[in-house]
Amino acid sequence: MSVTALKGHKSVRDQVSPEEWQKRVDLAACYRLVHKYGMDEMIANHISCRVPGEDNAFLLNPYGLLYKQMHASCFIKIDVAGNTLFNPGEYQVNQAGFVIHGAIHGARHDVDCVIHTHSLPGMAVSAMKTGLLPLAQTAMRFIDVAYHDFEGIAINLDEQQRLVRDLGNREAMILRNHGLLVVGASIPEAFNNIYRLERACQLQVMTLSCNAEITLPPKNIVEETANLFKPQGMRRLGLLEWPALLKDLDSIDPSFRD
Numbered sequence: 001m002s003v004t005a006l007k008g009h010k011s012v013r014d015q016v017s018p019e020e021w022q023k024r025v026d027l028a029a030c031y032r033l034v035h036k037y038g039m040d041e042m043i044a045n046h047i048s049c050r051v052p053g054e055d056n057a058f059l060l061n062p063y064g065l066l067y068k069q070m071h072a073s074c075f076i077k078i079d080v081a082g083n084t085l086f087n088p089g090e091y092q093v094n095q096a097g098f099v100i101h102g103a104i105h106g107a108r109h110d111v112d113c114v115i116h117t118h119s120l121p122g123m124a125v126s127a128m129k130t131g132l133l134p135l136a137q138t139a140m141r142f143i144d145v146a147y148h149d150f151e152g153i154a155i156n157l158d159e160q161q162r163l164v165r166d167l168g169n170r171e172a173m174i175l176r177n178h179g180l181l182v183v184g185a186s187i188p189e190a191f192n193n194i195y196r197l198e199r200a201c202q203l204q205v206m207t208l209s210c211n212a213e214i215t216l217p218p219k220n221i222v223e224e225t226a227n228l229f230k231p232q233g234m235r236r237l238g239l240l241e242w243p244a245l246l247k248d249l250d251s252i253d254p255s256f257r258d
Contacts, residue, residue, distance in 0.1 A: 062091030103160035113190035192238030
């Protein structure tokens with residue numbers, strides 16, 4: 001592996017392009033937001049994004065920091081083959097993180113950001129044979145959600161081809177008996193996807209816990225509703241909300257920008 005480490009007192013910002021630095025700031029913000037909305041699990045799970053202008057290179061979290069501790073300078077740059085291209089700190093990447101994110105970045109060039117979580121509602125729905133139900137419009141957005149059967153901890157490279165196969169060209173996948181995974185054409189879009197998918201799972205857990213008869217809308221109405229959430233003919237989801245979310249983070253703790 002070729003590794004470039006932080007040298008002397010030169011800042012990470014001075015060692016990367018302005019475009020990469022902005023990506024690092026947005027990626028750190030995404031980690032902080034996932035924590036803020038209760039979707040993190042200590043140091044586990046991962047969010048990645050592509051490096052502007054560098055084919056097959058992406059940024060991934062150092063395995064050892066909490067989501068609320070992520071900041072722009074901490075991310076490790078690796079490629080889809082698993083080579084470390086730039087590591088500014090003492091931690092390494094998680095193997096499962098590389099297997100999952102490397103597979104998708106290598107196969108889906110339309111994808112900029114990948115988010116994987118182990119939230120309790122997400123894991124609960126991942127164990128339900130029925131899968132995600134179209135209980136309300138929040139869930140109807142994901143009627144074409146993909147599913148991937150559990151194969152154990154994702155550390156084997158041969159699982160990559162099945163992850164890619166099962167995801168297809170979709171924006172969300174439920175990892176059976178495991179958790180949730182979403183992709184997006186940008187960091188704001190991917191965060192919007194995981195936030196909405198998480199809400200859909202919360203809704204399902206709450207609804208089923210009521211032990212009451214459930215009413216589902218007609219299939220054609222569900223399909224029409226889902227179609228309205230597609231990016232064709234409308235703004236890309238997540239972009240309008242992103243500046244407000246960053247402003248909120250700045251008011252809480254702006255250190256994600258460091």
